[in-house]
Amino acid sequence: MASKKRENTPSKELLEKLFTTAYRIRNFETEGIKLYRRGLVRGYFHPYLGQEGIATGACAALDERDYIASTHRGHGHCIAQGAEVEGMIAELLQKETGYCKGYGGSMHIADITKNNLGANGIVGASTPLGVGAAMANQVNGSDAVTVAFSTDGATNNGTFLESLNLAAIWDLNFILIVENNQYAVSTTLAEATRETELYKRGEAIGVESHRIDGNDSLLVYETVADAVKKCRAGLGPILIEAVTFRHSGHHVNDPGKYMPEDKLKYYKDRDPVDRARDNLINMGKMSAKDVKAIEAKIEAEFEAAVKAAEAAGEVSIEEFREFVEGY
Amino acid sequence: MAGREIMYREALREALFEEMGRDESIFIIGEGIAERGGSYKVTEGLLAEYGPTRIRDTPISEAGMIGVGVGAAIAGARPIVEILYVDFAMLGMDMIVNQAAKFRLMTGGRGRVPFVLRTQGGTGGGVAAQHSQSLEALFYHIPGLRVVMPSTPADAKGLLKYALRQEDPVMFIEHKHLYMTKGEVPEGELITEFGVADIKREGTDVTLIAWSNMIPRTLQAAEELAEMGISAEVLDPRTLVPLDRVAILKSVAKTNRCVIVQEAVRRGGVASDISSIIQEEAFYSLDAPVQIVAGMNTPIPFNLTLEEASVPQKNDIIAAVQSVLHHKAA
Ligand SMILES: Cc1ncc(C[n+]2csc(CCOP(=O)(O)OP(=O)(O)O)c2C)c(N)n1
Numbered sequence A: 001m002a003s004k005k006r007e008n009t010p011s012k013e014l015l016e017k018l019f020t021t022a023y024r025i026r027n028f029e030t031e032g033i034k035l036y037r038r039g040l041v042r043g044y045f046h047p048y049l050g051q052e053g054i055a056t057g058a059c060a061a062l063d064e065r066d067y068i069a070s071t072h073r074g075h076g077h078c079i080a081q082g083a084e085v086e087g088m089i090a091e092l093l094q095k096e097t098g099y100c101k102g103y104g105g106s107m108h109i110a111d112i113t114k115n116n117l118g119a120n121g122i123v124g125a126s127t128p129l130g131v132g133a134a135m136a137n138q139v140n141g142s143d144a145v146t147v148a149f150s151t152d153g154a155t156n157n158g159t160f161l162e163s164l165n166l167a168a169i170w171d172l173n174f175i176l177i178v179e180n181n182q183y184a185v186s187t188t189l190a191e192a193t194r195e196t197e198l199y200k201r202g203e204a205i206g207v208e209s210h211r212i213d214g215n216d217s218l219l220v221y222e223t224v225a226d227a228v229k230k231c232r233a234g235l236g237p238i239l240i241e242a243v244t245f246r247h248s249g250h251h252v253n254d255p256g257k258y259m260p261e262d263k264l265k266y267y268k269d270r271d272p273v274d275r276a277r278d279n280l281i282n283m284g285k286m287s288a289k290d291v292k293a294i295e296a297k298i299e300a301e302f303e304a305a306v307k308a309a310e311a312a313g314e315v316s317i318e319e320f321r322e323f324v325e326g327y
Numbered sequence B: 001m002a003g004r005e006i007m008y009r010e011a012l013r014e015a016l017f018e019e020m021g022r023d024e025s026i027f028i029i030g031e032g033i034a035e036r037g038g039s040y041k042v043t044e045g046l047l048a049e050y051g052p053t054r055i056r057d058t059p060i061s062e063a064g065m066i067g068v069g070v071g072a073a074i075a076g077a078r079p080i081v082e083i084l085y086v087d088f089a090m091l092g093m094d095m096i097v098n099q100a101a102k103f104r105l106m107t108g109g110r111g112r113v114p115f116v117l118r119t120q121g122g123t124g125g126g127v128a129a130q131h132s133q134s135l136e137a138l139f140y141h142i143p144g145l146r147v148v149m150p151s152t153p154a155d156a157k158g159l160l161k162y163a164l165r166q167e168d169p170v171m172f173i174e175h176k177h178l179y180m181t182k183g184e185v186p187e188g189e190l191i192t193e194f195g196v197a198d199i200k201r202e203g204t205d206v207t208l209i210a211w212s213n214m215i216p217r218t219l220q221a222a223e224e225l226a227e228m229g230i231s232a233e234v235l236d237p238r239t240l241v242p243l244d245r246v247a248i249l250k251s252v253a254k255t256n257r258c259v260i261v262q263e264a265v266r267r268g269g270v271a272s273d274i275s276s277i278i279q280e281e282a283f284y285s286l287d288a289p290v291q292i293v294a295g296m297n298t299p300i301p302f303n304l305t306l307e308e309a310s311v312p313q314k315n316d317i318i319a320a321v322q323s324v325l326h327h328k329a330a
């Protein structure tokens, strides 16, 4: 796996941003699961725990013209792309103040004002949708880049090849990030494919492809920033396989017993949030006290969001009927 | 004989166990169906009994899985492809619609496609727009497919066993709310032919036609109607293709009134087609227009209140029955 020597020390500002985002996602998932256990969140909830480094690093390399497409495990992408926790919690609690008015839920969560095409209940859908966003930007004369977050599981869906190939023949500003967490529910990657180094699939169709440690948010940032630069220079698309591991089962009700202890430990020892914190302290020279203050602020923000969501209005059936009039 | 009550999912598993023991050409592929036994435990224990050649996990490759199933069926095996949600069967529509459904006719009847696609649909607990659909009308619309939607454990077992003994492609659509429901399933061989409706409750004032998860709901409505002095007959076609027209027309001829209940959206639904059959063939025995109680024309929202508002509830069925009973010819 590529891990390159750094020429310049990253700025404290960047390191703080990476840690803040990673911690915000971590806190959202940890506390969100508690809400689920209390029966306040219904339906599916696929935690991003353990994978925070990927969304965090990738979105930090984008600016407001750029787009993302997300997956069923989409809370982290949504946060990293700039959504407020309040609208997200309200969405999970089915409230009308939610980003999708309580119509979408966890699996369809999105702040679409942030150019987020949304989480998706269909494994594999984010790749063609993301290529479509890249195409729209090309047609509209924008140099915006689209990042599609995708998964190891989705690489065995035919649209992976079909749409990545389209992005390639049309030189689109498209970055496909394959979050390889090595499982599709309980099916291991090795059971699902012979060639478990997924970046090779991009190379096979002439797409510049990389394989990196997805638990290193700084490395993800640098790799995506480089890819964004290349895309804007007309050298896209680019595929980045980011290797990672879930900290828990597939969704909140999956104990994940099939995940080997030693492997889990290996990845927990390389926890993306801890690493972002260490970077901020060691490279960014932030004091442990200041780091704590950031954490406390994020925790308070979450609690306030839950209170606001709980106090928010319920959806209206009449409004819903009007909404779908003529559907 | 003493009644034996088992769950819908156990009945399905029994059918698979028995048929795989009988016919070695049956194999099952699907996501998480082998070691894990499937999301609803329907395939639990099959791997241990029948081994990894016949029970296989797949990657997330619905189009490929369904196509492989169709090809294997043409070539002499009896594949069962399990698709986790009927919503995901959409990824394999080419193989279902252009391949499986057409092959028999395109080969002048020489080729057959004994392929079973097991899946599940319907609303259930806030799983939102892409995991809640009732899509039977799509398959109903395609000549060449069989469309099976069991509502009880006994029907689930008998129909699945029959599906594995006939020669045409079957969309076997279970319901996520039914897996844990219990019902009487006789010991021993149970095979339920396609195209034979079942009267789930006899009555004389009105015929209620429903299938899948609308059956328990319609039976509850019938129970309440009985308390109001209204005798409702509840008819479950069990298979939408082939459809037991004879049983439907016979029941309507007896009750002279009909309400059709479907969870799927109203527009272009199977209920509309059944209604048109009744108008055409039993117009003069009707004392009131046929009423349809169906889902709203909407994707299913995540919010539970809206989800509930999107699909027929017991009170909607009762209200429709009252309206056909109080109908006065102009
Ligand atoms: C087309 C499709 N098939 C199956 C599913 C059911 N499903 C949801 S998530 C999942 C596993 C996904 O694994 P992967 O794509 O690697 O993503 P991860 O959960 O590991 O993030 C499956 C099979 C689905 N949502 N969509």
Ligand SMILES: [Mg+2]
Pocket (backbone or CB within 6 Å): A151, A152, A153, A179, A180, A181, A182, A183, A184, A185
């Ligand atoms: Mg995975």
